[in-house]
Amino acid sequence: MVTFSKNHGVVVQPAYKDKINITQLELKNSTITFWNTTLEDEGCYKCLFNTFGSGKISGTACLSLSVQPTVFLHYKFFEDHLNITCSANARPAPVISWKVSGSGIENSTEVLFHPNGTTSVTSVLQVKDPKRQVGKEVVCQVLHLGNVTSVTQTVHKGFWFSVPLLLSIVSLVILLVLISILLYWKRRRNQDRVLSDSAKDYFLELPTSLGESHGLPTSHWVRNVLIFANEICTEP
Structure with a gap:
């Protein structure tokens, strides 16, 4: 990949041009730096020291790529329940946990792997009694490489969509329209009858x-x- 000597300096193989370089030029300590790393760069690398009279001394260093988590927390009211969703995308895969009070809460988790090596984890809390959750804080905790990221959100009162209520309102509107049409028709009929009688x-x-x-x-x-x-x- 790359070598360093006092006589020849730093020599990088053509396949690694603009990709890797030695950034610490010492005979006792050597450091290589990668640019624009990809999944293909992940792996273990061996460092060889050639010393006169002692032969080769080697050491191994492993490179693993990580992506810091991106966390999203939101909620949505439904007719008979409340969904609270926390999603995190990172590499390696993050772990999601919750801090939430109340009972009647179910949890489901979905994991999605992306071509770039990151993993999205989505956790959904389904609250059976949404009204009791209004005004309370919900905390989503994301564990990644030993670090915990917490995102907090307070549930505010929302609109409870009710299908029976909507059907009742629509039925009432239709009934009022039909009554209006019937009254108008009767009025026109009476007017036509009066005009007909007066024109005999x-x-x-x-x-x-x-x-x-x-x-x-x-x-x-x-x-x-x-x-x-x-x-x-x-x-x-």
């Missing part, structure tokens, strides 16, 4: 005579309109 035709026949005519002239009267239909016969 009333006829009045007034007979008249004109001498000795062979026919009788007649007049037909219609409300607001007068129509004359006269028939007059003359003497031959």
